[in-house]
Amino acid sequence: MPVTLHDFPAPVDPALLERLARLDFPTLGHYLEEGFCDPRLHRVAGERKLIGRAVTVRITATDSTLLHHAAGLVGPGDVVVIDCGGDRRHAPLGEVVANALAARGAVGAVVDGVCTDIDALRAVGLPVYAYGLSMLTTKLHGIADGALNTPVTCGGVSVRAGDLVLGDGNGLLVAPAGRLAAVLDEALADDAEEPELIADLWRGRPLGALTGATEVVERLSAH
Known part of the structure; x- marks a missing residue:
């Protein structure tokens, strides 16, 4: 060929x-x-x-x-x-x-x-x-x-x-x-928020409470 x-x-x-x-x-x-x-x-x-x-x-x-x-x-x-x-x-x-x-x-x-x-x-x-x-x-x-x-x-x-x-x-x-452009704004916003999230972890706040994961787990376990 x-x-x-x-x-x-x-x-x-x-x-x-x-x-x-x-x-x-x-x-x-x-x-x-x-x-x-x-x-x-x-x-x-x-x-x-x-x-x-x-x-x-x-x-x-x-x-x-x-x-x-x-x-x-x-x-x-x-x-x-x-x-x-x-x-x-x-x-x-x-x-x-x-x-x-x-x-x-x-x-x-x-x-x-x-x-x-x-x-x-x-x-x-x-x-x-x-x-x-x-x-x-x-x-x-x-x-x-x-x-x-x-x-x-x-x-x-x-x-x-x-x-x-x-x-x-x-x-x-x-x-x-185009696929990358469609999610770029959200991704950049996530990056901008991450330093404060990490600072909260070092202040003693649980990760699950900060991300909402703990609330979801508690709701699922109640069923």
Whole structure:
């Protein structure tokens, strides 16, 4: 089957990105159920929060030719999401690809597989998420199979080009911009209230009384 190249997605609203950047990402776990990647897909390099537009690349298990091509097309704010077809042995991303992405202004990479050159990746500082590490790498075979900016699967989540990718030390969330925008006001309000909630706990107030959980339990136990 031939290699398929699709157009790059539309830019993301900068105002939405700025507001999301202020959010503690796990707060979204109070409002959303879908889009959270497998917890085993974790941050292996980089320390800053990840937030950007998904650019998807589907490759075969052993061939990273298309990824090398895509690395020259990404731009500022992009997160390259790599679907390796389920392979967990061949690393498509290492020092050279990470530098290529960073030089273009990409803000991160997510590998639904493994990566390599971990010390170099950490020196680059680009946030990279993967299932683990490997010394076995992909090659430039030029196999006629793969796709750019097509729907892929990563961490058990369907990812479309243009989706937003949010990541920190806790994991990854991938969702359309509109889905995140719909819950963002509530999530930011929760974050703003949390310091006072924690202060109340240290003043001796029970958590269940503050959240309403105790009232619910007492009502349920009365039946």
